[in-house]
Amino acid sequence: MKKIEKLVEFAILLVATETGLSLNYIQKVLLRESLLDPKKSYAQIAEENNYSESYIKCSVAPKLWQLLSQAIGEKVNKTNLPALLEQHSVNQKNPQPTATTTAMPAAGLTKEHYVLESPEGQVPVASRLYIERSTIEQTCYQEILQPRAFIRIFAPRKMGKTSLIARILDYGSSQNYHTVRLSLHCAGTQVFASSDRFLRWFCTNVTKQLGLESRLNDYWDEDMGPLINSTIYFQGYILKEIFNPMVLALDGIDQLFQYPELAGDFFVLLRSWYQETKDTSVWQKLRVVMAHSVELYIPLPTNRSPFNVGLAIELPTFNQEQVQDLAQRHQLQLTKPELEQLMKLTGGSPYLIRLALYQSSRLKIPIQTLLQDATTDRGIYQQHLQYQWWNFQQDPDLFDAFRQVLTAPIQLNMEVGFKLKSLGLVHIIENKLTVSCELYREYFRNYFS
Numbered sequence: 001m002k003k004i005e006k007l008v009e010f011a012i013l014l015v016a017t018e019t020g021l022s023l024n025y026i027q028k029v030l031l032r033e034s035l036l037d038p039k040k041s042y043a044q045i046a047e048e049n050n051y052s053e054s055y056i057k058c059s060v061a062p063k064l065w066q067l068l069s070q071a072i073g074e075k076v077n078k079t080n081l082p083a084l085l086e087q088h089s090v091n092q093k094n095p096q097p098t099a100t101t102t103a104m105p106a107a108g109l110t111k112e113h114y115v116l117e118s119p120e121g122q123v124p125v126a127s128r129l130y131i132e133r134s135t136i137e138q139t140c141y142q143e144i145l146q147p148r149a150f151i152r153i154f155a156p157r158k159m160g161k162t163s164l165i166a167r168i169l170d171y172g173s174s175q176n177y178h179t180v181r182l183s184l185h186c187a188g189t190q191v192f193a194s195s196d197r198f199l200r201w202f203c204t205n206v207t208k209q210l211g212l213e214s215r216l217n218d219y220w221d222e223d224m225g226p227l228i229n230s231t232i233y234f235q236g237y238i239l240k241e242i243f244n245p246m247v248l249a250l251d252g253i254d255q256l257f258q259y260p261e262l263a264g265d266f267f268v269l270l271r272s273w274y275q276e277t278k279d280t281s282v283w284q285k286l287r288v289v290m291a292h293s294v295e296l297y298i299p300l301p302t303n304r305s306p307f308n309v310g311l312a313i314e315l316p317t318f319n320q321e322q323v324q325d326l327a328q329r330h331q332l333q334l335t336k337p338e339l340e341q342l343m344k345l346t347g348g349s350p351y352l353i354r355l356a357l358y359q360s361s362r363l364k365i366p367i368q369t370l371l372q373d374a375t376t377d378r379g380i381y382q383q384h385l386q387y388q389w390w391n392f393q394q395d396p397d398l399f400d401a402f403r404q405v406l407t408a409p410i411q412l413n414m415e416v417g418f419k420l421k422s423l424g425l426v427h428i429i430e431n432k433l434t435v436s437c438e439l440y441r442e443y444f445r446n447y448f449s
Helices: 001-017 025-036 043-046 053-071 082-092 135-143 161-174 189-193 197-208 226-241 252-256 259-280 281-283 320-329 335-344 350-363 383-394 396-407 414-422 438-448
Strands: 150-154 178-183 246-251 286-292 313-314 426-429 432-435
Touching: 001 053, 001 082, 025 043, 025 053, 025 189, 025 396, 043 053, 043 259, 053 161, 082 197, 135 313, 150 252, 161 178, 161 246, 161 286, 189 197, 189 252, 197 226, 226 259, 226 281, 226 438, 246 259, 252 259, 252 286, 259 286, 259 320, 259 438, 281 286, 281 426, 335 350, 335 414, 335 438, 350 383, 383 396, 383 438, 396 414, 396 432, 414 426, 414 432
Parallel strands: 150 286, 150 313, 178 246, 246 286
Antiparallel strands: 426 432
């Protein structure tokens, strides 16, 4: 037993030293139980510690093995954990000097164990490259504990909405909540053919993610209409079948804005469910999180809109302190001129910042050098800038509007302004559009000229 406790302490210290992250309570429990009895199942560990099996198996375990793999430098699982830890502890006591084990300056990581993550897509929950923004994360965690929780996350594309949703769901899982995540970006165009088609797809997805048997046909009555059918299905079946609260995360809901009639129906439905949480106890199990890039321009009566209830979260850009922190996590030390140049060029955009730091770290090129041709088609932002140009080609109104914004801040049609903002191209200040950063200003000024 004493030997096991020493291995547990060694593993905790190793993860902290090599990744800069600390194991949480349930990760330590799983670590200890796996060392005591590698044959003990996740179901047994979950039951003994009052957690759900799915949370231990699908959330806690993969993150723990990932952290240990990163710390040890080999793939770790429950079976090989004892042998690898014991061998690594012996190696630590009897180190073999080597010319390549030079410590890096950031967060105690070594060159051997530092894994450079691509800036594309969601930042993994276990990643050390995720930068928290003030109190936003903690505010969201506390909010979903409330029976009537309804969180609305708004920000332009590539600002971190999906990464925040992943962390909210992870926190929900740690509370033994059921979690369901639907990305409307992944839905085929046929799903949006009608409200009936969409809401059947919606209910079916939720049912499957909860591990329930689909009983949609038992509750769907053509004479009642899809909104009533969905409400009855949730209230009479889904919410009655689950014991703990459910966090329902809806990502990319701005996809619906292309289908105004469908969007109107669905948003009215969400608002009616929020109203149900006031009086009906079964509905208090439902906690909703939704994220979108485009501001709403579909007219809805105030008392039927879900966009004026709950907690509104608008994700801000990074400040200089956060960018310096992120640079250090990339094993980079930015000089003050480099930091200022990067902030001016990107306006603090998380994606543009991460892309620059990633390329600087990967190519071993100083930021100042890397940014010299950043505003051209030869620079590191080439693909991103061409994607923005493609957006202009799809919508001539955006093209004309942004060309006017390049000249000076201007007040334009708000629907066009919202679209430009969703792409991260502009800020809207006192109803006037202004270019969001120097990268877009310089690149498109040259392009238009």
